[in-house]
Amino acid sequence: MSAVNLSNIVKRFGAVTAVHRMSMEIPDGSFVTLLGPSGCGKTTTLRMIAGLLDPSEGDITIRGKRVNDVPIHKRNLGLVFQNYALFPHKTVAENVAFGLKYRDVSRADMDKKVKSALDLVQLPQVGSRYPRELSGGQQQRIALARAIVIEPDVLLLDEPLSALDANLREDMRVELKRIQHQIGVTTVFVTHDQSEALAMSDRLVVMSNGRVEQVGTPEDVYNTPASEFVARFLGTSNILDARCTGLDQTTARLAVAGIGDVEVPREKTPHLDGEGAAKFVLRAEKLIVVAGDAPTDERVSLEGVVEAVDYQGQAARYFLRSGDVRFQAINMIDERPFGEGQTVSLRFRPRDCAALPEKTR
């Protein structure tokens, strides 16, 4: 049974449509991420599930029960905010116990539950402190403890990590995933950070301009983007104009501008449905830069010149030109990076590429 089901949800603010007709099923116990740039409708969608906003059209069901008219305080959801929103005038233990006060929980049980929630987030000894006495990361853990102690049907996380600094964010990412696994609560996570989304989710929902661009596992979405937007939003890609000149069970033949004919395996082009204009997608890390005089191999090879180098420590990002086509490549550095102006050879395997129809939707 799906934990949350959105069917034909639309949200309008006056003349502006924030979320276009959208349907989505969130399986029980899964970790689903709504990913997209700001203003794409992801937070609006989350707030509709939470009951903080009413959908203009469509139905929301939680565990098979339609909740459109159920006020938020009766929905039994755990909500975690970007700014923690811990009650500053209550101690940590009072914060965590807050939701239990409105449920049928005895005094003794309450203490036990609060204690085990604090244990779960690995902050067992801070119960008597006030939120302001904790660091940002600790506050966010308490906010999480407060949301899960009520054993919610769905846990909703609204950019919970974006107020933390980079190192802490990565620790919390692992921590959050561990906790979610341990209690198995269905989780909807909203973020604009692609690495968070890729690392944490069972399923990704990529959104743009109030529409769902693609739904799939992180690998699916990363390797076979369904639209140019997804290809550009996740990672760095070279996206070239192409024509599909032949399509059969196993391969798609593409004539790519600046490269020539490339045969891409059919499973990398699931969204291509016929011959005609298309887009050829080559991930920056799949385009390998080698010395100009390197022997040829089974890979496709292009002559090119390094126009600029962006040194990143273990890797380098190259801005390259081949003929009149510009490419970007992100490669691990072997010994030393190639220099500006150097003539190089660009190599890639067709099976590492993907192709999209020219126009999606």
Add this chain to the structure above:
Amino acid sequence: MGWQLVRGWTLLVYLFMFLPVAVVVLLSFNASQFGNFPMTGFSFRWFVELAGNDAILRAFRTSVILGALTAVISTTLGVLASLALVRYNVAGRNLISTFLIAPILVPEVVLAVALLLFLNALSINKSFLLLLMGHVIFTLPFVILVVQARLVGIRRDYEEAAISLGANPVQAFFQITLPLLAPAVFAGMLFAFTISFDDITGTLFWKPGGVETVPTQIFAMLRNSISPEINALGTVMILLTVGLPLLGMAVARRMAMQRGK
């Protein structure tokens, strides 16, 4: 040299502002029959007489009751109005806000006469209730300004978190919003009380016959003679109207510190 002049001038300004107040306080301890210099000795005589003056005690009681009721009603209305204006998308929000603040901008005499004429037109007689209404009208803006400013600073996340955890909106208000708002509520209440306690213009217009507040009582007494009792009364009033807000601010600051904001 220039700075010396500025310092001297500043001192003179302060003297001009506070010397009269100091004189009143000083003379209230004068043993002499007459409320002026030279002082003939130190005595609490006028305070004792003040405590025995029925008219003043009655006026004092009226003022305290009026001030307290004004504070409670004004604060309740002010908090509700601020909530509506800040938290809900009320149609004509700006217009309503302007109208609620307007009594500060209208000269008090005009307001006083207007309310009187209005009630006259409805043929309602002057009464204590009318007096109270008047005081509420012109203390309300102060409460709203203070409470609104604080409410804007309280993020909605707190209330949303509370209701997501199962509190209904009313419980969320009393559990979360009100405690966070408390310093402003308290400050607004004190404002309302002291403004009401101090007021004379509106009160002179609105008070029913026979009812006197402290300011109107002093005013009436001054018409006959300047008794040293008035100095003593002045001292008590200064203590109250300066001391209460100071005390209030101290309490509010402590509360705010405890709430961690």
